[in-house]
Amino acid sequence: MINFEEELKRFKPIPEVNQAEEAIYSNDLKDISDIVMQMTSDLREAEMSNINRIQSRVRR
């Protein structure tokens, strides 16, 4: 059975013309290359921090 209240919650106000800018920004999603690059840069940072930690230990 359809729950009217629950169904009604699925309907969201649609953006007006003066809110088009917000709609454009909200549509600028992350694709798989963004995610891979993010992961790569995270790994690089983690690697660099590890290297720095090891180097500081060696200096001691």
Next chain:
Amino acid sequence: MAVTRPVLCPICGERVLKTGYCSGCGMHIDVARKAHNTSNYHYNIGYDKAVARDLSGAIESLKLSLRYNKKNVMTRNLLGLIYYEMGEVVEAISHFVMSINYEDSNNIASKYLKELKKDPSRLAFVDQMTKKYNIALGYAESGDYDLAIIQLKNVLGENPHFVKGYLLLALIYIHSENYEKAGTTLRRVLKIDKANPQAIRYLHEMGHTDENIMLMSKESIEDDGLLDDVYMEELAITSGGGLQSESENDKSNIFKEFKKTKLDSTVKLGEYGEVSLARYSGAYVLLGLVIGILLLFFVIVPAQKKKIRSDNEELLKSYSEELATKNTTITELNEQIAALNIKVEELENKATMEDNSVPDYSNVKTGMSEDDIRAMIENE
């Protein structure tokens, strides 16, 4: 000697190193190519679905395509077109803008945007429609279902491809247990978007089978009258849903009876669809009567009263003048009577005085005898 061209990264356009990694973004060329191919694959699926008028399915596929390559201009453009077809113009514009942002030259999205910018009244109209839909949604959330239906019908009359509007209207009809209208509304959705999952779910809940739904989507929507009978229908719409107070129930019963008598009459107005205005003839008659009564009470009756009052005043004035004239005449006549009385008295006095002063001639004898006088008369 053949010159080997450097391999460029499909993501950032920088040179790819011999190791297979891009010198710019650091992405491996195989991963980038795989992502692009998958994006194109989903674009193709989305395109096929759009051609088959499965717009919701096409949107899903195209969104998936963008997940693999957000710079896929073809996907952006098709997604924008589908949103435009479904009446969501702002969403369409946003995808066209993004598309132009990624590829400025030879992009059909710039033509679409130019078309939209060329006609500012169209944008204003879209803005109005959007506002009306949002207002209708607000009405539905606050329980003013009849107002929401009127507003939605207004929106759908102006933009008959607005799928979200139809879905909201169908939901309200279902809540009001007006399943016939809900079915008609959902059939319109299926005409625009053949496999709209929300519409199909609602139809399943209403007890329709898949075969039924298939047949419904093939039926004509030309003369379903969904957007024709605006006023009377809306007042009677909430009759079965138990959503109203007793007075509202009475009101809807009156309109139901009115509708029934209208349908039972021998001359079924608008049966052949030539005059759709005939559907509101009852309302027009009532409206005419009300206007007539108001006109009578506020215009004709006061004017008549004023006229009668002025006539009475005129009459009173003429009577007063006549009375004054007659009074003057009476006074003059009284004065004349008094004067005449005085004169009569004077004359009487005078006569009395003269009687007293005349000498007595009774003893004086005339020279002629009675025989002489008689003889003289006979002679003559």
